[in-house]
Amino acid sequence: MAPSEPIHARPTAESSSGIGNSFRSQLESFSVGSPIAEAAIQRDLEEGGDDAYPSSDDDDESSSGSSTVHPSEYSMRDAYRRPSYVNPGFRSAVIASQSVPEHSYLTKRERQQIREEERSLLRDNLLLPPKHPRRESESGLPARLGKRLSIAGLRKVRSAADEESAIERDDEPSEHSALLGADPTKPYGGEDTPENINKKWVEAVAAGKIQTTWQRESKTLARYSAPLIVTFLLQYSLTVASIFTVGHIGKVELGAVSLASMTANITGYAVYQGLATSLDTLCAQAYGSGHKKLVGLQLQRMIYFLWVITIPIGVIWLSGTAILSAIVPEKETARLAGIYLKILLAGAPGYAAFESGKRFLQAQGLFTANLYVLLICAPLNALMNYLFVWVFDWGFIGAPIAVAVTENLLPLCLFLYVRFIDGMECWGGFEKRALRNWGPMIKLALPGLVMVLAEFLAFEILTLSASWIGTTALAAQSVLSTVTAITFQIPFPMSIAASTRIANLIGATLSDAAKTHSRVALCGAVLIGIFNVTLLSTLRKYIAVLFTNDPDVVEVVASLLPLCAAFQLFDALATTCNGILRGLGRQEVGGYVSIFAYYCIAMPISFGTGFGLGWGLYGLWAGPAIALGIVAAIEGTFIYRTSWQRAVDEAHKRNTMG
Structure with a gap:
């Protein structure tokens, strides 16, 4: 999310009342947004009709009877950053994150959430009465x-x-x-009006009276992380269900589903996710400017674009058997993986629509919609995998059929959520304009595509390399990568929650509170890492049995799980450090360190030890284990030496540039 600037003097309490800038003008200003998105939206407005005019969106202050509230630049409202993210896939190397301009507006729910946060901190610092007298x-x-x-x-x-x-x-x-x-007869003593909260907050922050504790930040981190962890685990279960089900057919089938999933991730799903990131800017700025119907227009445009991209993706997947046979020595594994890809193609358009639909709802601040949809579709996916493969006796092809059906159910359930629950205000119906003006969208999408592909490649390439060791090694690699990916779904969502909280506190000039939260997040990462280490070490002889009945694969997995368990602590710490860096607005540091560690250190070590020294699969996993330790050490040192007050001044400068 930017080089350091000289420290600026903070205002005194007496001068704080004169600092205020117009809340609406700051949040809806395009001067801090993407010029490409601004030009695209302007063109859509010129081509549009009645829906080109901004929609009214009464904020929470207006609804409470006040329309003259001018929050200070130190309000958490001007600093709010939503937890935007992409799916981590099997394993992420470089975490994509969104830039500050995409958070230059707030939805009504988000403004209410921020007011509650400010009220809670004021209450805890005895600047407001308790909720109940x-x-x-x-x-x-x-x-x-x-x-x-x-x-x-x-x-x-x-x-x-x-x-x-x-x-x-x-x-x-x-x-x-x-x-x-x-x-004393009212909650918070009747002092929790938006105007009073804002006034007290401005004065308290300027006077340095807002403090926090590790207990409060621990509770906040847990509250923010829990729904994200559930969402990530549910979404990854869509892949795990196939591996669980197919693995008990045989080790050849287990290796094939892993190889097919890796190919689908790199050539298809990563492409969809990377290109769809442009909606994080386009939909956000359309919604933030008040032109809500343009959010639906951007959604249509992206869906059509991704469906066009599905044509070359489909050519690759339909040729999967021939392509993989030229790369993978095991011909039967390549043949089954090619069949898996052919069937999976039926679900690709649905997956593309789902990725676009998620951004459509996120632009409106509706982040729980994805969770509700997965709570329905993930269990159905697991049930269909079991029924198709074992009950209906369809065998190996039953797994990709279940996945394809699920991928078409995802956008359908998302549509039902929008139609009957929330989000319909940004849909203006199907328009011919969606077939034009694709240039800005593509320009914004390409950087996101490069970043997401970098994520997938670092660990997915190990699966392809394992196929050259043998069928047993490829099957074991499938189990190991799945297990480590499952454990990764706990620290990664927590890092997203930590980055959001830290960014909000820094934007509100609460450097000490942000530093406290970072320490809490790192302690949480240590606890999660120890939990994962203990889990994998204790159950190493039983985990493989959940995936396969082949004794050779079980033996290889059991022998390698201690190595995977050993770097779980580094994994959790590295992931959390990345989250802290994103909250500090210095995610480029994490990007450079990750690329260096994974591509300059991990890959050479993996190939050198795995093939050069003949260590096999053990050598392939040695590289990522060392790289994670390096990432955690470098980023941890950088965070330790970071000036948090400088980060506050950087955020202050960015927030006032508009």
Whole structure:
């Protein structure tokens, strides 16, 4: 997300009231957006009709009866960054992230969420009354001790800055005079109006009164991470279900499904995901400018474009057997992988529509829609894999049929969500304009395509290399890559949550709070890493049996899982460091370090030890293990030496450039 600038003096509390800039003009300004997207939207407006005019979108302040609120540049509203991401695939090398301009507007839900965050921090710092006033029955010492020692009290996360400390303090007047005028009969003393929250927030931030604790940040990180972890695990289960099901047919079939999935990822799914990232800019700026119907127009345009791209992808997949036979020595494995790709092609248009639809909803701040859809489709996918392969006795071809059906169900369920739940306001119907003005979209899409392909290639190439060792090695590689990808779905979503939180705190000039959250995130990464290490080490003799019945494959997997377990701690730390760097606006550091570590160190070591020294699959995995340690060490050192106040000043400069 930018080189350092000299530190600027922070304002005093007395001058804070005069700092305010117009909230709406800042958030809807195109001057901080993409010039390509701006030109494209302007052209669409010139070609459009009635829908070219901005849609009205009353913000939360307006709905509360105020239309003259001018948040300060230190408001978390001007710093908000949503957790935008792409699917990690089997394993990510370089994490794509979105730039600051794409967060230059807020949806109504997001503004409400930010106001709640500000209110919560004000309350924890005793600058607002607690949500529920203390009752007389709670004023005595026995009552307070009983509440503290109760099961509910022991379970609740506590700190000196928590709401409980507001409940436990004496009734005597103190320096917190702002609380004395509160109405004890109302939540937050009746002081939680948007105007009052904004005023208190501006004064508190400028005076340096906003502090946080590791307990609060731990709870926040867990709350942000949980739904993302569930979403990522569900989405990856679409691939895992096929590997689980097919693996019990034989090791040749297990290797074939892994080879086919790798080919589909690199030549198809990564292309769709990379190109669809341009909607993160186009849809965002269309929505942020108030031209909501243009969001639906951009969706149509991208779907048509991806369907056109499906033609060359289809040619590759239909020729999969011939192409893979020329690369892979095992001809039967190549033949089955080619069959898998041919059947999988039936689901490619649906997958393209789903990737585009996700961006359509994300532009409106509807991030839970994807989770709801996966909660329906992921179990159906697992059930269909079992029914098609074993109950209907279709064998190997049953797995790609199940995947193709699921990929067509995904956009259908997403459409039903938009039609009957939320998101319909940005759909203006099918238009002929969607067949024109593709140039800006393609220009914005190509950088995203390059980044996502870089992600997929680093680890996917190991699968192709394993095929030269033998059928058993390829089958074992399929199990190992799947297992490590599953464990990766925990720290990666947590890094997304951490980057969002850190970016918001830095944008609000809360450098100490951002630093505290980064420490909490790193501690969380250590705990996750230790959990993954313990899990893989303890269950190494049982994990392979879940995927295959072949004794040779089980033995190879069991012997290699300790190596995979050993770098889980580095994996979690490296992923979290990448998230912190994105929150700092220095993700280019993580990109350079990752490319260097994976492509300049990991790949040569893997090929040198795997084939040159004859270590086989063990050698192939030695490279990524060393690379992850290097990434964690370099990025961790960079973060340790980072000036958090400089990051605040950088964010302040970016936010005021518009």
